[in-house]
Structures are given as structure tokens and as C-alpha cells.
Amino acid sequence: MPKLEELYISENHLNGTIPPSICNMQNLTILSLRSNHFSGEFPHTWSSWSQITIVDAAYNNLSGNIPTSMGILSSLEILKLNNNNFGDKIPDSLHNCYVLKSIDLGGNKLSGSIPPWIGGSNASMLCMLRLRSNFFTGHIPRQLCNLGYLHILDLSHNNFSGEIPQEIGGLTLCGTLNLSRNHLTGNIPSIVGNMHGLETLDLSNNRLSGQIPQTLESLTFLSHLNLANNNLVGRIPLGSQLQTFTSSIYMGNPSLCGFPLPTKCPADDALTITNAKRSNEDGNDEMWFYVSMVLGFIIGFWGVCGTLLVKKSWRYAYFRFLEDTKDKVTLAIELKVTRLQRKLCHV
Structure with missing residues (x-):
């Protein structure tokens, strides 16, 4: 089929291997094989004359490595190989795919660190990066924060360590940030409050410490938040939407206190006593004010009128x-x- 431009055979019960001859379809622009039972390796014989823009082979049983020859696909915009059994590392050759807008490699067995080209000038158009549920290690690269068009960053359920980079506040268009289930340490950067487009923020199941930054209250579009199972301390910021979420998103932080958690902060009892004393003092002052007014009236009235009568x-x-x-x-x-x-x- 030399003139075929789009091949959609997704969501069937097809099995076996993907024939290498697919790579010879010179006019093919869209290849959708997702949600089948394909196994074996993904075709390795891609060539430079290919016009393909979308490769979607997600939710199969593919194994082996991601082919380095895919770096030849200079027109590739969307790469979805998630939920397979791919191993080894993300090939550096993919940096040649300079118009990539979406990379989803989640749910595989990939390892190593995130390659430097992701976040470099050749990947500046990325809108989605999903690497969840793999075996990636190392720190979260600072160069990811250069992806100014990024809307979704999901690095959850890996083995990342170290601190969340301060530069992450530069992802002002990001709507989903999921760094849960890693080994991240340090504080939650207060600059996260600059990510005004955030709708989902999940930092749960890490080793984050320190207080919840007050700047998070500026995330007015935030509809999903999870900070559970960390080492956060102190009071949940008062007077913000952070208190409108259920208490479950704060559980697993023994030193965290304040509403909506049942744990009171140490200063709460003292504050209650102080307010009660102040209320009593105000009530006493008000009572004596009215008493003095009445006494003054009585004395003044009878001091004049009483004398005239007598x-x-x-x-x-x-x-x-x-x-x-x-x-x-x-x-x-x-x-x-x-x-x-x-x-x-x-x-």
C-alpha cells in the first residue's frame, strides 16, 4: 500500500509482531496500533524519507529497546509508546526529532537519567512529557524548566532523588505537575506559586520536609492537590484554598497541624485562651461603660432637679x-x- 497515509488499527485483539515493512510506507503520516496484543520489538528500519508525524503503539506487549533509528523521523510530533515493556534508556538520537510536541513513555522498564536533549533547543516545542512508572534515577534535570510550552509534566513513580529545582516556577503554562512516588527531599519551592495555570499538583509519597509555602494559595485553578506521606511540618496555611481540600491529602505528615487535620497546632490552645481573656475583658469594659453612663445620668439629673425640688x-x-x-x-x-x-x- 505505497499510497497509504493513515493507518488506524487500534483497540482490537491483534497479536504477533509488527511487520518491519511498515517502515517502507513512504506516505504514511499516522500510525496507530494502540491497545492490541502486539509483542516483540518495534520496527528498527525507519528511513529519512518517512513523513510520519504520529506514532502510537501504546498499551501492547512490545519489548526490547526504543529503536535509535526513530531519530531519523524529523517530522515526528507525537510519540506514544507507553504501557509496554521497553527497557534500557531513552535513545539520544531522538533529539533529531526537533518538532516533537508530545512524548509518552510511561509504564515501561526504562532506566537511567533523563537525557540532556529533553529541555534543550531541539525539544523546545514539547507540550507533554510523561515518563511515569519507570526506573529513572538521578535528579530532576534543571533543563526541563526551559520547556516554556509544557502543559503536562509527569515523572511520578520513579527513583528520582534530590531537591525539586527552583527553576520549576518558570513552567507558567503547566497545568499538571506530578512528581509523586519518588525519593525527593528538601522543601517545596515557594516559587511553585508562580505556576498560576496549575490544576493538578501531586508531590505525595516523597521525603519532602519543611513547611507548606504560603505561596500555594495563589494557585487559584488548583483542583487536585496531594501532599500526603512526606515529612512536612508546621501549620497548614490559614485563610487559603489549601484548607478547602479533604484532610486525606495531608495525611502521613506527623508534624503537620491545623485545619482540616484533626491535629491542633501547639499555639492553638494559647490562642484560644488569649481570645477568651480578651473577650472577657472587652465584655467587662463594655459593662462598666454602660454602668458609668447610667450613674452619670442619675447623678447629673438628680444633682440639679433634685435640688430644685427640695x-x-x-x-x-x-x-x-x-x-x-x-x-x-x-x-x-x-x-x-x-x-x-x-x-x-x-x-
């Missing part, structure tokens, strides 16, 4: 004073009005 001579003098004052005010007003009328007449 002493007749004072009462007459008081009302005579009011009467005289009223007459003086009335006279002053009449004089002012008369003078004003005279001035208007002269005008």
Missing part, C-alpha cells in the same frame, strides 16, 4: 433666671430687627 428659694431663683434670660434674648432680637428695617428704609 429648696423652694432656689427653684424660684432658677426660674426667675430663665425668665430674665428669655426677656434679654427677646429684646436683643427685636432691636436687631428694628435696626435692619431702618437700614432698608434708608436704602
Whole structure:
């Protein structure tokens, strides 16, 4: 079939080996063999004239190494070989596939470290990198943080060690970051709060320590978070969406405290007592304020009115004073009005 451009035979019950003659289909652009029962090695005889852009052989029983000849496929954009039995390392020859946008090699038996070309200029277009459930070792390479278009980074269930690189905050478009089930140590970098597009953050089942950074509350799109089974300490940040998740995502951190965990922080009891004392003091102050107002009114009222009621001579003098004052005010007003009328007449 020399003119065939797309071959879809996925999700069947096909078995046996994949014939090497597939590599001779010069016009083939899409090869989808996923979810079958193919076994043996993947074809090794790819050539430079191939126009293939998508290779999907996921969910089979393929074994052996990922062919180095696949590095010849300069037009390859999507490579999915996940959930097979591929071993050894990721071939360095794949750095020649400079338009790669998606690499999924999860669920195999790959080992070694992540090659330096992933994160280099030849792989700058990567949007998805899934290497989960393999046997990769070493540190998480800092060059991965150069992948400015990366939306999904899944390195979970491997043997990575060391600290999470600070540069990871540069992955501002990343929506899924899964580093769970490794041997990572150190603190959760506060710069993760700069990854404003994060919807999923899974750092569970590592050896991370220190406090949960307050900056995580700025991840407003975060819908899935898991920090369980680490060595995190201190209070879960107050007043943030980190307290809206279920307590299970914090379990396995014996020194972590605060809501939604049932474990109270050491300062909580002291804070409760202080607030209670302050509340009592405020209540007492308020009560004495009203008492003093009432007493002041009573003393002032009866100090004047009571005296007038008891002493007749004072009462007459008081009302005579009011009467005289009223007459003086009335006279002053009449004089002012008369003078004003005279001035208007002269005008």
C-alpha cells in the first residue's frame, strides 16, 4: 500500500509482531496500533524519507529497546509508546526529532537519567512529557524548566532523588505537575506559586520536609492537590484554598497541624485562651461603660432637679433666671430687627 497515509488499527485483539515493512510506507503520516496484543520489538528500519508525524503503539506487549533509528523521523510530533515493556534508556538520537510536541513513555522498564536533549533547543516545542512508572534515577534535570510550552509534566513513580529545582516556577503554562512516588527531599519551592495555570499538583509519597509555602494559595485553578506521606511540618496555611481540600491529602505528615487535620497546632490552645481573656475583658469594659453612663445620668439629673425640688428659694431663683434670660434674648432680637428695617428704609 505505497499510497497509504493513515493507518488506524487500534483497540482490537491483534497479536504477533509488527511487520518491519511498515517502515517502507513512504506516505504514511499516522500510525496507530494502540491497545492490541502486539509483542516483540518495534520496527528498527525507519528511513529519512518517512513523513510520519504520529506514532502510537501504546498499551501492547512490545519489548526490547526504543529503536535509535526513530531519530531519523524529523517530522515526528507525537510519540506514544507507553504501557509496554521497553527497557534500557531513552535513545539520544531522538533529539533529531526537533518538532516533537508530545512524548509518552510511561509504564515501561526504562532506566537511567533523563537525557540532556529533553529541555534543550531541539525539544523546545514539547507540550507533554510523561515518563511515569519507570526506573529513572538521578535528579530532576534543571533543563526541563526551559520547556516554556509544557502543559503536562509527569515523572511520578520513579527513583528520582534530590531537591525539586527552583527553576520549576518558570513552567507558567503547566497545568499538571506530578512528581509523586519518588525519593525527593528538601522543601517545596515557594516559587511553585508562580505556576498560576496549575490544576493538578501531586508531590505525595516523597521525603519532602519543611513547611507548606504560603505561596500555594495563589494557585487559584488548583483542583487536585496531594501532599500526603512526606515529612512536612508546621501549620497548614490559614485563610487559603489549601484548607478547602479533604484532610486525606495531608495525611502521613506527623508534624503537620491545623485545619482540616484533626491535629491542633501547639499555639492553638494559647490562642484560644488569649481570645477568651480578651473577650472577657472587652465584655467587662463594655459593662462598666454602660454602668458609668447610667450613674452619670442619675447623678447629673438628680444633682440639679433634685435640688430644685427640695429648696423652694432656689427653684424660684432658677426660674426667675430663665425668665430674665428669655426677656434679654427677646429684646436683643427685636432691636436687631428694628435696626435692619431702618437700614432698608434708608436704602
